[in-house]
Amino acid sequence: MVVHFKSRVLKKEDIIQKLPYSKPFLFVDEIIEIDEDHIKGSYTFLSDEYFYNGHFKDNPITPGVILTECMAQIGLACFGIYLLKGKWDQGEWSVAMTSNEMNFNKPVFPEEKVMVVADKVYFRFNKLKCNVSMYNTDHILVAKGIVAGIAFQK
């Protein structure tokens, strides 16, 4: 007898579909690697992201808070949805970043692609804490720090 279980391992593409963000505030293009301990994902900043109009005047540079958001969307939201193993339901659940501590080493300009790597510190009681790093296409460290967030039923 063959018993079909509902798959508990989410596919990488399915995770992005399940994210609670949309343009202009979705900062994940692709999940490259994911397992119980880490995630690696990427995003390419478009030339016309809304914040480049004001940050800075005539000198578009990606704001640090947006880089932090990108790291949190990959390292907390995508990773957390994976770790929740099918429990996540966008209609019933929500996420919140609860803390971050970040150091920025390099600027990120329009049309730059960044790679985010997050390593799990712990995932307990629906709180996920990760060490995160962001790299540019030259494999140079852009930002590094700690992010934490919580998933909860609305």
Next chain:
Amino acid sequence: MNKEELLSKLKTIIAPYVQNQEALKNLTENTDFIKDLEINSANLVDVILDVEDEFDIEIDNEAMEKMLTVKASIEVIENKLAIK
């Protein structure tokens, strides 16, 4: 371990996550972690994990949900220590 020692250890654990230092100074059994000490709910998880390490016990979901005051936390810790 007597209650004073336990309370003293708990106070050391929660101190880094407390936003209201005045309430920490006046800590009593009835002090509420969220309402009085202004610890956010995410940092309550850190308190729980630090409690687990300090006392070498495991806190489950049910116990975690109870641990919102000093008194309730001491009760949970004492119970977990008793069955160790």
